[in-house]
Amino acid sequence: xxxxxxxxxxxxxxxxxxxxxxxxxxxxxxxxxxxxxxxxxxxxxxxxxxxxxxxxxxxxxxxxxxxxxxxxxxxxxxxxxxxxxxxxxxxxxxxxxxxxxxxxxxxxxxxxxxxxxxxxxxxxxxxxxxxxxxxxxxxxxxxxxxxxxxxxxxxxxxxxxxxxxxxxxxxxxxxxxxxxxxxxxxxxxxxxxxxxxxxxxxxxxxxxxxxxxxxxxxxxxxxxxxxxxxxxxxxxxxxxxxxxxxxxxxxxxxxxxxxxxxxxxxxxxxxxxxxxxxxxxxxxxxxxxxxxxxxxxxxxxxxxxxxxxxxxxxxxxxxxxxxxxxxxxxxxxxxxxxxxxxxxxxxxxxxxxxxxxxxxxxxxxxxxxxxxxxxxxxxxxxxxxxxxxxxxxxxxxxxxxxxxxxxxxxxxxxxxxx
Amino acid sequence: xxxxxxxxxxxxxxxxxxxxxxxxxxxxxxxxxxxxxxxxxxxxxxxxxxxxxxxxxxxxxxxxxxxxxxxxxxxxxxxxxxxxxxxxxxxxxxxxxxxxxxxxxxxxxxxxxxxxxxxxxxxxxxxxxxxxxxxxxxxxxxxxxxxxxxxxxxxxxxxxxxxxxxxxxxxxxxxxxxxxxxxxxxxxxxxxxxxxxxxxxxxxxxxxxxxxxxxxxxxxxxxxxxxxxxxxxxxxxxxxxxxxxxxxxxxxxxxxxxxxxxxxxxxxxxxxxxxxxxxxxxxxxxxxxxxxxxxxxxxxxxxxxxxxxxxxxxxxxxxxxxxxxxxxxxxxxxxxxxxxxxxxxxxxxxxxxxxxxxxxxxxxxxx
Numbered sequence: 097x098x099x100x101x102x103x104x105x106x107x108x109x110x111x112x113x114x115x116x117x118x119x120x121x122x123x124x125x126x127x128x129x130x131x132x133x134x135x136x137x138x139x140x141x142x143x144x145x146x147x148x149x150x151x152x153x154x155x156x157x158x159x160x161x162x163x164x165x166x167x168x169x170x171x172x173x174x175x176x177x178x179x180x181x182x183x184x185x186x187x188x189x190x191x192x193x194x195x196x197x198x199x200x201x202x203x204x205x206x207x208x209x210x211x212x213x214x215x216x217x218x219x220x221x222x223x224x225x226x227x228x229x230x231x232x233x234x235x236x237x238x239x240x241x242x243x244x245x246x247x248x249x250x251x252x253x254x255x256x257x258x259x260x261x262x263x264x265x266x267x268x269x270x271x272x273x274x275x276x277x278x279x280x281x282x283x284x285x286x287x288x289x290x291x292x293x294x295x296x297x298x299x300x301x302x303x304x305x306x307x308x309x310x311x312x313x314x315x316x317x318x319x320x321x322x323x324x325x326x327x328x329x330x331x332x333x334x335x336x337x338x339x340x341x342x343x344x345x346x347x348x349x350x351x352x353x354x355x356x357x358x359x360x361x362x363x364x365x366x367x368x369x370x371x372x373x374x375x376x377x378x379x380x381x382x383x384x385x386x387x388x389x390x391x392x393x394x395x396x397x398x399x400x401x402x403x404x405x406x407x408x409x410x411x412x413x414x415x416x417x418x419x420x421x422x423x424x425x426x427x428x429x430x431x432x433x434x435x436x437x438x439x440x441x442x443x444x445x446x447x448x449x450x451x452x453x454x455x456x457x458x459x460x461x462x463x464x465x466x467x468x469x470x471x472x473x474x475x476x477x478x479x480x481x482x483x484x485x486x487x488x489x490x491x492x493x494x495x496x497x498x499x500x501x502x503x504x505x506x507x508x509x510x511x512x513x514x
Numbered sequence: 515x516x517x518x519x520x521x522x523x524x525x526x527x528x529x530x531x532x533x534x535x536x537x538x539x540x541x542x543x544x545x546x547x548x549x550x551x552x553x554x555x556x557x558x559x560x561x562x563x564x565x566x567x568x569x570x571x572x573x574x575x576x577x578x579x580x581x582x583x584x585x586x587x588x589x590x591x592x593x594x595x596x597x598x599x600x601x602x603x604x605x606x607x608x609x610x611x612x613x614x615x616x617x618x619x620x621x622x623x624x625x626x627x628x629x630x631x632x633x634x635x636x637x638x639x640x641x642x643x644x645x646x647x648x649x650x651x652x653x654x655x656x657x658x659x660x661x662x663x664x665x666x667x668x669x670x671x672x673x674x675x676x677x678x679x680x681x682x683x684x685x686x687x688x689x690x691x692x693x694x695x696x697x698x699x700x701x702x703x704x705x706x707x708x709x710x711x712x713x714x715x716x717x718x719x720x721x722x723x724x725x726x727x728x729x730x731x732x733x734x735x736x737x738x739x740x741x742x743x744x745x746x747x748x749x750x751x752x753x754x755x756x757x758x759x760x761x762x763x764x765x766x767x768x769x770x771x772x773x774x775x776x777x778x779x780x781x782x783x784x785x786x787x788x789x790x791x792x793x794x795x796x797x798x799x800x801x802x803x804x805x806x807x808x809x810x811x812x813x814x815x816x817x818x819x820x821x822x823x824x825x826x827x828x829x830x831x832x833x834x835x836x837x838x839x840x841x842x843x844x845x846x847x848x849x850x851x852x853x854x855x856x857x858x859x860x861x862x863x864x865x866x867x868x869x870x871x872x873x874x875x876x877x878x879x880x881x
Contacts, residue, residue, distance in 0.1 A: 102699075106782065109699045110751065113780040133637065136864055137778060140755040142645040162644040203646050224645050228754045 107235055110138055114236065118243050124250045128159035131243050135221070136161060139230070143205055143222030146244075148251060149215070157200070158217075158247065164201045172196055179212045184237055186230055209233050213244020216251075305349050313342045351479030354410075363404045363490045370397050373405065374433065377412045384420050390429035392416070397435045401442055403511055407487045412446070414480040415507050419448035424502070441493065441513050447506040452499045462495065484509070515587040516576040520548045522555040525585060529564055538589035541622060541679070542568030542666075543851055545582040546656050552663070552671045560668050567596035567677045569624040569654030570664040572820050575850030578831075578838035586849050588815065591880045593618035593680035596667045599639075602629035603674035605707075609642040618680040619647045624665055625676035627653025627854020630707060633776045633867045635676055636857060640865040648685050649865050650875040652817035653855030683812060684878040688803035689858045691759050691788075691822075691871040692796030695749060697725050698784030705777045708763075709770045710748070713783060717769035722746065722762075725785055739765045744821055747870050748773070751782035759786065761821050761869035774855060774869055790829055793822060797833045800874040801840040808876040814841045816850030817873045823852055825870075837874070846876075 117131040132144035145160030150168050157166035175196035178185055187194045187208045197208055197220055205222030209230045212218050219240055223230070316339045319325070320332060327335070371394075378385065378392060385392065401408075416431060423429040432447040453461070462485040484507075488495040492512035499505035517528055529540055544550060548570075559566050573580045593616065601607040602625065621643075625632055632653065639649075654664040663671045700721070704712035713721055723734045726742050734742060740762070749757025761774045777783070801814070816837055823830050841848045856873040859865045 106699045106751065109701050109782045110753070112701060113782055116780045134778065134780075138751065138782070139753045140864065142864065162641045164644070203644055205645075222645075223754075231753055 107232060110232075111235065111239060113138060114239050115242070118239070118246050122250065124247065124254060125159050127250065128247065129161070132159065132161050139221070139233075140223075140228060141221050142224035143201060143203070143220070145200060145220045146217065146247060147200065147220065148217045148248070155200070155218070158251070160201070164203075166200065169199065183213075184209065184211045184233060184240070186233070211237070211240045211244070213241060214248065216248045217244045219244060306346070306353075309342055309346055309349065313339060313346070316342065348479075351483075354479065354483055363407065365402050365404055367400050368403050368405045368408055369400050370408075370435075371399070373409055374412060377409060377416060380413060381416060381420065384417070388420060388423060388429055390420055390423070390431060393430065393432040395432065395434045397433065398437055398442060401511055402513065403491050404487075407490065408511075411484050411487045411509070414484050415446040418480060419446060419450060419505075422448070422450040422505075424449065424451055424504075437513070439513070441510040443508060443510050445506050445508050447504065449504040452501045452503050452505050453497075454501050455499065458497045458499055461497065515589070516574075516581075517585040517587065520550060520583065520585060522551055522558055525550070525555060525587075526558045526562065526564075528587060529559070529566075530562070532587070532589060533564075536589075539565040539592040540568075541588040541590060541624075542566055543574050543586040543588065543849070544568060544570050545574045545584050546570055546572055547583040548585050549583075550585070552666050556666055556668065556670065565592050565595065565668070567624065567665075567667045567679055569652070569666070569677075569851075570656065571652070571654055571851040571853065572657035573823075573852040575816055575818065575834065575848065575852070577841075577848050578834040580830075580834065580852065586851075588813070588849055588877075590622070590679075590877060591682040593620075593682050596677050596679040598665075598667055598669060598672065599635065599676045599678060600672075600674070602626060602631050602635050602676060605631040605634055607631060607635050607638050609638055613639070613678055613680075614642050616643065616680045618682055620681050620683060620685050621647050621649045621651075622679045622681055622685075623649060623651030623676055623857050625651065625653050625855070625857070626664055626673050627655040627774075628659060628661060629674045629676075631776070632676075632855060636865050636867045639678070647859065647865075648687065649857060649859040650685055650687050650815065650817070650873060651857035652851050652853040652873075653857075654851075655854040657820060657852070681877075683880045685875050686804055686807040686878070687858045687873055687875040688800040688807070689756070689856070689866070689868065689871060689873045690796035690800040690803075691756060691868070692792040692794075693747060693749060693757065693759055693786040693788045693870065694792065695757065695784035696729070696746075696787045698749075698782075699751060700783045700785075702777050702779060702781045702783055705779045705781075707776050708773050709766065710773060710777045710783075711768070711770040718771045719765045719769040722771060722785065729787065736765055743771075745787065745825060747786050748777070749784045749786040750778070751784065757784060757786065758866060759868060759870045761819075775867055788825075790826060793826060794829065794832055794836065797872045797874075798836045798840070800872050801837050804874040804876050805840060805844060808878060810879040810881065811844055811846045811876045812879045813846050813877055814848045814850075815875045815877060816848060817853040817856040817875075818850060819856060819868070819870045819872065820852040820854060821870050822872065833872075 114135055117134045119127065120130045121127045128146050132146065135141065136144050143160065143162070145164070146158045147155045148158050150156050153173050154168050154170050156168040157164065175193065178193050187210065189204065189206055194208060197210055198204070200220060201222065205224055206226045207223040207230065209221040210218060316335055320335045374394060419431045420429060427449055430449050434445050436443045462481050485495050488509045493510035495507065495509040497505055497507050515528060515532060517525055532538060573582045574584055574586045576586060594612065597610050597612050599607065599609060625635065656662060656664065661673060663673045665672045665675055665677055667677055700713040702710055702713055703715045710718040712718055722743065726746050727734050730742050732742065743762045747762060748760045750760060752758055760777060763772045763774055765771055818833070826833055838848055856868040856871050857865065858868065858873040
């Protein structure tokens with residue numbers, strides 16, 4: 097081969113080496129690295145960088161060797177004009193156009209070769225040494241075009257993939273949230289079912305317990321009354337304890353039954369005359385009220401509200417009974433029932449001047465079987481206020497108490513007006 | 515400074531003596547027959563809080579002589595502690611963050627010259643530190659090619675690694691080899707790291723063998739392949755620059771050729787040859803060239819490839835004399851090593867890893 101032939105073969109071999117780097121990977125950075133690294137090694141370059149346009153005047157670096165710090169940067173729009181004649185331009189640092197590209201890297205290069213790859217990207221090559229030159233880059237124009245075209249295709253493909261992956265991600269999140277919601281619903285349903293089952297179980301159990309308890313009570317009484325047995329005082333005392341305990345248990349079972357019944361039964365809303373309802377409650381409690389000389393005051397009560405009459409009656413019955421039960425011995429009981437009306441609900445209050453309670457106990461009292469006072473002084477099942485809470489909840493309301501120890505309590509509850 | 519009477523305590527003593535005159539950090543270059551307990555030396559230097567790094571080489575060069583049983587102390591000022599880079603055995607090279615933001619633009623590198631991924635390391639380093647640095651360095655190791663620890667820092671004694679030291683002293687370099695193409699261009703159509711399997715889609719060994727046989731007028735077999743092949747390295751084509759020389763090490767059973775460093779896939783290759791005079795001239799030109807670039811030389815450092823010394827053989831003294839004469843005119847000492855590969859940024863472009871090449875560097879006075 098003569099020298100010319102040798103040069104041609106060398107150029108072809110060099111082009112072949114570079115050309116093979118395009119499309120080695122479908123990863124943008126891997127593809128850029130492979131191409132730029134080979135180009136740098138072969139052409140003894142100090143810098144190689146591929147940039148793409150974010151818009152017509154803003155560039156962002158996709159990949160460079162060596163690494164440079166470069167975010168998206170706006171360029172001088174004039175600089176595009178320098179490509180008017182050729183896609184490949186060679187600049188040294190004495191050219192005024194050099195400054196258009198100098199801002200792309202952290203270092204200064206003595207010469208730059210800039211190739212415009214269509215409308216979307218540029219390829220910038222740099223040489224550090226004044227002695228070096230870009231001798232055969234013109235031969236690479238087609239290879240650069242192919243590289244830029246491939247990179248632009250990868251970028252747009254990745255952009256589409258990115259958008260699809262964002263949508264997929266969103267769909268996955270929605271699906272995940274739905275699954276979580278379904279799971280929570282299922283748990284709630286199980287909880288409601290188990291609660292219902294528990295209430296049914298409590299009702300049946302309480303009901304079944306009543307019969308043997310009745311037998312126990314009856315036979316204890318019979319035993320005490322049977323004179324033939326000549327029971328001693330202490331034996332009779334024991335029988336009384338058994339009978340009292342039986343009665344306490346009977347109360348508890350009644351409470352459970354009542355609580356279960358109220359939970360199990362549906363709310364049947366109707367127009368309820370509150371004045372009339374309270375009169376009925378007072379009648380039911382007549383013995384209690386009169387024996388302790390209690391005074392019941394009623395203020396600002398509505399004529400009627402929407403609710404379940406039976407349940408509301410039970411609600412007032414329980415609250416007034418409690419007020420009578422937990423009275424103070426040194427004052428006559430005064431119970432004041434009032435109501436304030438808003439657009440959405442009625443706010444009732446039942447105020448007494450009884451023994452009251454400590455503020456820290458005001459939450460406990462609405463729990464089942466929670467009792468603050470000893471059985472010795474105040475009989476009861478500890479279910480009454482739990483039943484009240486259930487009734488209020490069934491009427492879409494809230495119940496709470498405001499109380500001062502030794503001064504009295506005010507029970508507040510709301511009933512939805514709809 | 516050269517140390518002839520080798521003991522760990524004597525090396526420490528010489529360092530302390532030097533530091534009484536002017537405080538310095540040290541690059542310690544040891545001949546492979548200096549027989550030092552390196553763990554002890556490291557412990558002694560650490561105890562005295564001396565900053566250092568070093569390597570073991572087939573021989574060290576001092577002025578116009580070379581020694582396999584002596585130690586050189588190169589006084590320089592470190593910009594920061596020497597940094598160890600590992601992963602040169604498996605290619606999993608991570609450049610430590612301490613090297614990504616260095617203040618000095620002057621770097622010295624020592625690497626295990628028999629590691630598999632030296633070119634990759636050099637390129638990765640360039641990618642991270644950028645093009646503003648002047649870098650010189652050398653591959654360490656033993657003339658028997660035995661794989662042993664050959665690098666040391668305050669952290670220990672290592673192999674399959676590189677030590678990078680940013681130094682305050684500026685440096686300039688010049689690189690020459692004197693090899694010329696005799697056949698090519700070829701395309702490295704099948705390679706695998708250090709293995710050149712095919713050129714122009716034919717077994718690499720078959721093509722090389724036929725050219726060498728023609729040149730040497732002998733029959734080449736696996737038994738005598740290296741004897742002749744060492745005079746016929748490959749040159750990777752570089753536009754605007756010298757060919758990057760790659761030294762063949764052995765032929766393999768699958769008719770591929772193993773090299774001392776990676777051959778890039780599809781790279782353009784030439785088979786190279788040299789003669790003694792061209793090689794000697796190359797050494798001389800490199801030294802003259804580097805002095806032309808230097809303003810305030812402190813000392814000259816020469817990384818002369820061990821395979822060059824094997825080829826120059828009896829005439830290697832001429833190379834040493836040539837170098838020394840040039841340095842003597844400027845009244846500065848010559849330090850150097852028989853290197854297992856050379857690193858330089860002297861071609862004005864990328865950081866390169868060379869074979870069968872001489873890299874002459876001038877380390878400037880730290881002002």
